[in-house]
Amino acid sequence: MKNLLFAAILFITCSNCSAQNGDSKTIDGLFAVYDQKELFFVNALVRRDSKLLYQGSAGYQNEVERVKNRPQTTFLIGSITKTYTATIIMQLVEEGKIKLDEPLSHYYPAIPNADKITLTMLLRHRSGLFNYTSSPTFMMEVSKPISKAELLERFRSLKVDFAPDTKYEYSNTNYMLLGFIIEQVTDDTYANQLQKRILTKLGLQDTHYGRPDDRTNFAKSYIFNGEKWAPTQPEWSIDWAAAAGGIATTASDLALFYEGLFNGKLVSAESLAQMMKLKEGYGFGLTAVPYGARTFYGHGGGIESYRSFAGYNPADKTLFVQLVNAQKQYDTNDISIQLLNAAYGNPIKYPDLTEKVAVAVDKDVLRSYEGTYAAPDFPLEIKVFVQDGKLFGQATGQGAFPLTAYSDTDFGFEVAKIEMNFFEKDGQKAFHFSQGPSRFDFVRKP
Numbered sequence: 001m002k003n004l005l006f007a008a009i010l011f012i013t014c015s016n017c018s019a020q021n022g023d024s025k026t027i028d029g030l031f032a033v034y035d036q037k038e039l040f041f042v043n044a045l046v047r048r049d050s051k052l053l054y055q056g057s058a059g060y061q062n063e064v065e066r067v068k069n070r071p072q073t074t075f076l077i078g079s080i081t082k083t084y085t086a087t088i089i090m091q092l093v094e095e096g097k098i099k100l101d102e103p104l105s106h107y108y109p110a111i112p113n114a115d116k117i118t119l120t121m122l123l124r125h126r127s128g129l130f131n132y133t134s135s136p137t138f139m140m141e142v143s144k145p146i147s148k149a150e151l152l153e154r155f156r157s158l159k160v161d162f163a164p165d166t167k168y169e170y171s172n173t174n175y176m177l178l179g180f181i182i183e184q185v186t187d188d189t190y191a192n193q194l195q196k197r198i199l200t201k202l203g204l205q206d207t208h209y210g211r212p213d214d215r216t217n218f219a220k221s222y223i224f225n226g227e228k229w230a231p232t233q234p235e236w237s238i239d240w241a242a243a244a245g246g247i248a249t250t251a252s253d254l255a256l257f258y259e260g261l262f263n264g265k266l267v268s269a270e271s272l273a274q275m276m277k278l279k280e281g282y283g284f285g286l287t288a289v290p291y292g293a294r295t296f297y298g299h300g301g302g303i304e305s306y307r308s309f310a311g312y313n314p315a316d317k318t319l320f321v322q323l324v325n326a327q328k329q330y331d332t333n334d335i336s337i338q339l340l341n342a343a344y345g346n347p348i349k350y351p352d353l354t355e356k357v358a359v360a361v362d363k364d365v366l367r368s369y370e371g372t373y374a375a376p377d378f379p380l381e382i383k384v385f386v387q388d389g390k391l392f393g394q395a396t397g398q399g400a401f402p403l404t405a406y407s408d409t410d411f412g413f414e415v416a417k418i419e420m421n422f423f424e425k426d427g428q429k430a431f432h433f434s435q436g437p438s439r440f441d442f443v444r445k446p
Contacts, residue, residue, distance in 0.1 A: 027054055027342040030350060034058035034335075038229075039351060041222065041326035043069050043251045046339045049317045050259055053343050055251070059326060061219035063229045074212055074248050075219045075323040077308045078301025081247040082175050086123055086285025087261060088182055088197050090271040097185050100274075107181050110156045116164045119181070122174040123284040128162040129155070131171035133240075134379045140397040143234035148180060151239075168280035172244040175285075179243020190243050202260045207249040210238035218248070221305035222326035226402055226414075229326065232305040233399060245303050251321045258298065258312045258319055291340050296320070307332040318343055329414030356412070361405040366391045369422055369429060373442035382433070382442060393420065 034040045041059025045052065057069040092098045098119065104127075105114035117127045132138070132154060155173060162169065179190045186193055191209035199207050212218055221232040238246045249257075260266050267275070275284040276297055289296045289311050296311030296318075307324040309332075320343070322335045330351050341348050366386045374381045380396040387400075391411060394400040401418070403411040409422045421432040429444040 026348040027056065027338065030338055030348055031056035031058050033350060037328075037353065038224075039328050039330050040324055040332065040335065041069055041219070042322060042324045042332075042335060043071065043073055043075070043219075044320070044322040044335055044339055045251045045255060046318065046320045046343045047255055047259075048319070048343065054339065060222075061217070061325065063220070063222055063326070064231075069219060069325070070217075071252060072206065072217045072250060073219050073323075074206060074208065074217050074250050075308065075325055076211070076221070076246075076248045076301075076303050076306045077254065077323065078241070078245040078303035078306055079172075079175075080254070080299045080301040080308055080310055081241070081243065081245045083261070083285040083299050083310075084194060084198060084247060084257070085175050085178050085182070085243045086275055087266050088193055089119065089123065089178055090267045090275060090284065091197055092182065092185055094268060094271060098181070104177065107184055108152065108155075108177065110152075111177070112156070112158060112160045113164050118164075119178070120284075121165050122178050124279055124282055125168055125170050125174055126165045126279070127171065127174050128160050128164050128166070128169070129171055129173045129177075130158040130161055131169075131173055132158065132176070133172045136379055136396050138240075138397070139234065142236050142240050145237045146239045148183075151176065152180070168282055170282075175244035176242055182243065194247070198257065198260075198266060202256055202265060204249070204253045204256060207247065207253045207257070209248075210246055211248055217250075219306075219323075219325040223305050224326065224328050226404070236304055241303060245301060251323050254308075254310050254321050254323070255319055258310055258321075259317075262297075262312050262314055262317075291337075291344075294318075309333070309336055311336070329417055331417070356404075356406050356414075358404050359406060361391075361408055363389060365408055366405075369431075371429065371444040373429075373431065373444050375433070375440040375442045378433075378440045378442070381445075384431075393418075 034042060035058035038059060043057050045055040047053060055071060057071065059069050061067050061069045061073045093100060100120045101118050103115050104111055104117040108114055113128060121127045158173065182193055183190055194209055222229040223232050275286050277283055278288055281287060285299065286297045287299060289298060294313050294315065296313045298309065298311030301308040305326055307327065308322060310321045312319045320336050320339045322332065324332050334351065338348050369384050369391065370386060372381050372383045383394045385392055391403040392400045393403055401413045403413055403420060405411050411420045412418060417435055419434045423430055425443055431442050433440045433442055
């Protein structure tokens with residue numbers, strides 16, 4: 001779950017930015033670079049002890065209509081939704097309506113290994129259930145509505161990746177099931193429970209289950225194709241994300257949620273301690289992120305081209321939020337790092353705008369790479385083909401992406417930080433594929 005410089009905006013440098021304390025001039029300048037160079041479409045903030053230190057925006061919530069991102073812009077936050085879901089589960093535990101050690105079979109006995117999987121294992125991603133969003137057909141179906149009954153039927157036929165509680169492996173299936181359990185226990189919808197148990201309690205008026213009905217302040221997601229921005233396709237039906245990734249909110253509302261969670265407004269101190277207790281790096285809807293010697297608890301999210309993160313440091317009550325709806329080839333994590341640098345008085349690092357130099361490659365060389373490639377541990381095949389004298393890649397069920405040549409063997413798609421380096425393996429064409437920390441060797445099929 002995972003894009004030109006317009007002279008007209010060069011003077012609008014961070015008109016939506018505000019800063020209190022911290023190195024505001026430097027961080028304002030950074031967001032001006034984000035904005036002018038269109039590196040990110042983003043809203044971000046950092047707070048300490050519930051007081052705003054800095055809030056900045058860059059880019060567009062609607063690039064076609066040239067509507068800028070601003071503090072009231074709403075974004076899909078993807079898997080940060082899991083923190084909300086885990087919070088509701090802990091509220092139900094406190095009310096005695098569910099137990100963490102009860103088996104999944106109490107609710108959905110037909111799910112594989114349901115008698116051996118507990119709610120705790122679902123919360124910690126230790127169930128062994130296959131991640132349904134990794135299905136080869138997922139991207140071909142995600143734009144179409146799907147019912148709860150249809151999803152459950154699919155989950156019943158999922159393969160099991162490992163025995164329950166033998167290891168951690170992230171799977172959206174776990175939190176979809178937790179959302180269904182919330183609905184079954186309360187005899188209500190997840191959306192209504194979210195509203196009643198969290199949004200109303202904290203006064204969060206700009207948080208929604210799914211895209212808001214009123215799209216006035218809603219950020220669309222975009223991808224940069226190397227020449228211009230285009231709306232991300234496919235657009236997900238929220239049915240496929242639900243309790244695992246279906247919430248939309250503003251940076252301010254998301255900050256208030258995390259502050260409410262960590263300051264006793266939603267669950268007890270004992271429940272929060274359980275949520276924060278990590279096993280192989282993951283708790284109940286929370287993970288830990290280090291910043292120097294400090295530790296922030298929070299979650300990241302990715303859906304369509306939205307990339308989000310929120311983290312809270314209980315020791316000094318510092319919180320950061322970043323919500324991104326488009327990016328070029330730069331790492332969104334750097335936004336959070338620079339926000340925290342500003343908050344703690346450390347130097348701000350500006351992005352390296354040095355561009356790789358593209359080269360021309362003979363068409364016969366390009367055609368020699370054509371074919372369908374597969375890797376043992378990668379769920380999708382990648383088709384490589386030449387179109388209009390340019391090399392393209394296309395993963396199963398996804399749109400084609402152009403590959404820029406940096407040598408006869410080295411190619412990249414900067415928007416998604418994909419690198420593909422071609423070589424020969426056992427007489428077959430192959431390529432090293434890298435995207436962020438992921439590394440795979442693909443070999444051409446006969």
